[in-house]
Amino acid sequence: MKNLWLDIGNTRLKYWITEHDQTIDYLAELHLQSPADLLLGLLKYLKKQHIEHIGISSVLDAQNNTQIAKTLQQLNCPIVFAQVEQECAGLRCGYDVPSQLGIDRWLQMLAIAEPQKNYCIVGCGTALTIDLVENMQHLGGYILPNLYLQRDALIQNTKGIKIPDSAFQILTPGENTIDCVHHGILLGLVSSVEKVMQHKPHQQLILTGGDATLFAQHLFNFNPTIVPDLLLKGLKSYIDSTT
Template sequence: MKKLWLDIGNTRLKYWVTQNNHVIEHDAELHLQSPADLLLGLIQHFKRLNLQQVGISSVQDLKNNERIQKILQLLDVPVTFARVHAEFAGLKCGYDVTQQLGIDRWLQVLAVVDDPQQHYCVISCGTALTIDLADGLQHLGGYILPNLYLQRDSLIQNTKGIKIPDAAFDQLTPGRNTIDAVHHGILLGLLSTIEKVLDQYPQKLVLTGGDAPLFAKFLQKYSPTIEPDLLLQGLKRYIDTDTQH
């Protein structure tokens, strides 16, 4: 049984095709603020796969999601949009207004929590760096920060005379030139925030997103686990649980 899993974020469209729970195809592309147009370009390819089901996580607004849904109807298979619930599969949302929590964050937490006695910290290192805390099956809320590159770009745009080329965020030593000072300072700031959170709320640390290996390198004392496809895991759990009801 083939299934399509779509993760439509703020800047990228990522998809997986699974057959009998094994990923047989995956890809990610920038959607340039028009995910529906990108999806329309992929729909013929998806038609040829003879899919049986589509599960989707989308952080887009209502108008974009309606366009996306119309395009997916061309596949003539069941399509399920994941949404945040006050409680789902035992997991309770920590937000005062449930709909304000991003579906990506909700699914990543849903993928991880399985022990009522465990404390969790789920960090997504994507376009934004998000930190979500859970006490067993109770989501506690979290934090959202600009990621490494957003912070650097903001500094470049707002500081005259500083031209920062691409460089690796891989050291915490004091910078001995402007380029290193910027990169090392931004990385130090984000790591310090994460460590502050973890020291206040000791718990199991799970990292996901493109920069997860970089942050894991500097957070070894917290024994981090890296889960590259955490959102996919959460989306699959969501769909599997939803179809049982």
């Protein structure tokens, strides 16, 4: 049985095709604010895969999601959009209004939460998200601009500065303005996670997202676990619990 799993963010679309719980294809592309058009271009290939079920995590609005569903209906199989609920598979949402919680954060928690265990789940993506879960209860969390959003905000009016790719690797004091900016941003985000971990020292630190490896290097004292494709695992859990 082949399944198609979609993670549709504000700027990027990711898909996985799985067969017997094994990933056999993966793609991540910018969708340029038009994910339905990107999917339309992929339809010929997807039809050849004989997809039997589609699960979707989308942070987009209802209009975009309707267009996405309309496009994918050409694959002639069931389509399920994951939604944040007050409770799912035993995990209880910590928001007063569950629909205001990002579906990506909800699925990441759903993927990892277990009874009698405490977690700090850090998503190192477009935003740095921190969510706390104790014994299947979401306690809320934090959202911070990521490394690159903070850098762009600081240097957007500065011309003629080349930004080295390795600038975010270390935390030592910078010896020029560019290093001070980069090291300072990284220090601020690492310190935020450290503060949360120190406040609740018995929780397990879970890192996911594109910059997880970078943050793990600076949070080694907390023995972090990097879990790639955590959202995919959560999306599978959601589908299993609601179908």
